[in-house]
Amino acid sequence: MSTVFKNNIILGPINSWMFKMLSGYMDHLFGNSKRELFKNHPQTVVEIGPGAGANMRYFKKGTHLIAIEPNVHMHKNLKKSADKYGIELEIKTLVGESIDLPSNSCDFVVCTLVLCSVADPNQCIDQIKRILKPSGKFVFIEHVKANENSVLAFIQNIIHKPWHWFFEGCNTNRDTKVLLERAGFNSLHIESYHLYSPFIPITPQIKGEAIK
Numbered sequence: 001m002s003t004v005f006k007n008n009i010i011l012g013p014i015n016s017w018m019f020k021m022l023s024g025y026m027d028h029l030f031g032n033s034k035r036e037l038f039k040n041h042p043q044t045v046v047e048i049g050p051g052a053g054a055n056m057r058y059f060k061k062g063t064h065l066i067a068i069e070p071n072v073h074m075h076k077n078l079k080k081s082a083d084k085y086g087i088e089l090e091i092k093t094l095v096g097e098s099i100d101l102p103s104n105s106c107d108f109v110v111c112t113l114v115l116c117s118v119a120d121p122n123q124c125i126d127q128i129k130r131i132l133k134p135s136g137k138f139v140f141i142e143h144v145k146a147n148e149n150s151v152l153a154f155i156q157n158i159i160h161k162p163w164h165w166f167f168e169g170c171n172t173n174r175d176t177k178v179l180l181e182r183a184g185f186n187s188l189h190i191e192s193y194h195l196y197s198p199f200i201p202i203t204p205q206i207k208g209e210a211i212k
């Protein structure tokens, strides 16, 4: 499986702008969950696919954020967001499937709406497990595959191709819950829920935390 991210000079800037514009709406949708999941986070946080920086507002001022973001078109807005919220940002232009951090070196890894997009989610989850210290925590919010044969599953399958193209690799119908359950974390808490949003294909969601 390729661990190279193909930067798109048209869609990259469009998506970066769109995620920046949507950050207030994202806060409305996910703010409470993120505050709960990120509470008591340590001084250094690793975030996979931080995009335009939607999560910066929930990190404590002065946090050292190691941002694994292969999409170079996100970097400008990511830096702006870091400046706005007083985050000490270190960007690594790498994919989540190939992280250059040492094994057993991180306390806290964050991933929101990213495992849908990585080319090889199993490899990315393996990397997260590898870099976490024993008892380190991985927190996530992801949209997932709808129940088999449901109307939502039908919509996800129909929209999948154009969605995957426009959102640079995002899969509407990935079964991320099962992938996390099979990943072999020491403990795993997953809550499945329905997000109330006009972005119908991504309304089946999960959130939770895993301990290595």
Ligand SMILES: C[S@@+](CC[C@H](N)C(=O)[O-])C[C@H]1O[C@@H](n2cnc3c(N)ncnc32)[C@H](O)[C@@H]1O
Residues within 6 Å of the ligand: 005, 019, 026, 048, 049, 050, 051, 052, 053, 054, 055, 068, 069, 070, 071, 074, 094, 095, 096, 097, 111, 112, 113, 114, 117, 118, 119, 169, 170
């Ligand atoms: C839907 S956006 C979510 C951005 C942000 N996490 C948020 O919650 O707003 C998906 C992000 O994953 C990034 N991404 C895509 N493939 C990736 C990969 N293989 N490794 C790491 N990040 C990736 C994209 O560049 C983009 O920033």
